[in-house]
Amino acid sequence: MTESSEKLKSLSSQEKCPYDRCNGSGLEFTEVNGRQAAIECECREEKLLSKKLEFATIIDEFQGTVISDYKADSNHYEKEKSIMRAKMCKKSAQSYVSRFEEMKRKKKGLYFYSKTPGSGKTMIISAIGNELVQEYKATVKFATAGDLLNAIRSTYGNSDINTHELIDAARKVEVLILDDMGQQSIKSDTNDHLFDILNHRINRDTVTIFSSNCKIEDLPYNFRIRDRITKMAIPIEAPNESVRKNLAQQENDELLRDLLVSKG
Numbered sequence: 001m002t003e004s005s006e007k008l009k010s011l012s013s014q015e016k017c018p019y020d021r022c023n024g025s026g027l028e029f030t031e032v033n034g035r036q037a038a039i040e041c042e043c044r045e046e047k048l049l050s051k052k053l054e055f056a057t058i059i060d061e062f063q064g065t066v067i068s069d070y071k072a073d074s075n076h077y078e079k080e081k082s083i084m085r086a087k088m089c090k091k092s093a094q095s096y097v098s099r100f101e102e103m104k105r106k107k108k109g110l111y112f113y114s115k116t117p118g119s120g121k122t123m124i125i126s127a128i129g130n131e132l133v134q135e136y137k138a139t140v141k142f143a144t145a146g147d148l149l150n151a152i153r154s155t156y157g158n159s160d161i162n163t164h165e166l167i168d169a170a171r172k173v174e175v176l177i178l179d180d181m182g183q184q185s186i187k188s189d190t191n192d193h194l195f196d197i198l199n200h201r202i203n204r205d206t207v208t209i210f211s212s213n214c215k216i217e218d219l220p221y222n223f224r225i226r227d228r229i230t231k232m233a234i235p236i237e238a239p240n241e242s243v244r245k246n247l248a249q250q251e252n253d254e255l256l257r258d259l260l261v262s263k264g
């Protein structure tokens, strides 16, 4: 892990106030009519919402991953076309992060897609999420579309977490990253919940970043959802080549060379 990713890890796990007003306590102390008074900091409601989506964090493998960790070279991709696409993914991710405020005003997210697993889709969307936390102290939640829908289902008849509250949190969170869109089994409530969440997000200064193994128009949701996603995210085609496979092959080739020259 690089120094900057170490720093990032400690930063993102810290409870902090995004407005630098309450030291993360949720209460701000000020003078009202000559007396000390505690008032609720703006970050308090956000924190409460965020707590409802506690399960939605970047997976361990990509905690601390930044965009510069995502490589677009011939050590990772064999095909020229894949390298070109990886470069596009990387460049758009970098520009997106540096123009985040503008993208938020325009309510635009990104939609990375390619049918090949292991090609870096989860990696690039995680890196974007990490950098938005690092550079803007953004509130970022990350889940696969399937996990989010299952979490909502698990609140049915559960008195601790209210279904509406969880959906509301997903509607309002500043940055929602939905991995593996369209890969979960479609149940009767899938379209309703997804539409509800995305339709609310489209009308707020929030952004949604997606990954999927298919184009938006081929997503197995109803057309109203595909319409919303088309409106709220710029599609970017990711490489159709598995870096995971390429790296494993290189590792094995090296070991084999090693075994062949070793004595004993």
Ligand SMILES: Nc1ncnc2c1ncn2[C@@H]1O[C@H](COP(=O)(O)OP(=O)(O)O)[C@@H](O)[C@H]1O
Pocket (backbone or CB within 6 Å): 061, 069, 070, 071, 072, 076, 086, 116, 117, 118, 119, 120, 121, 122, 123, 124, 243, 244
């Ligand atoms: N561009 C890349 N640079 C470096 N490592 C990569 C890249 N793309 C993928 N990997 C590696 O390959 C593995 C699979 O990537 P992942 O993002 O999970 O693929 P996908 O989500 O497309 O299935 C990851 O563990 C990551 O370490």
Ligand SMILES: [Mg+2]
Pocket (backbone or CB within 6 Å): 118, 121, 122, 123, 179, 180
């Ligand atoms: Mg993935």
Ligand SMILES: [Zn+2]
Pocket (backbone or CB within 6 Å): 016, 017, 018, 019, 020, 021, 022, 023, 024, 025, 026, 027, 041, 042, 043, 044
């Ligand atoms: Zn605060």
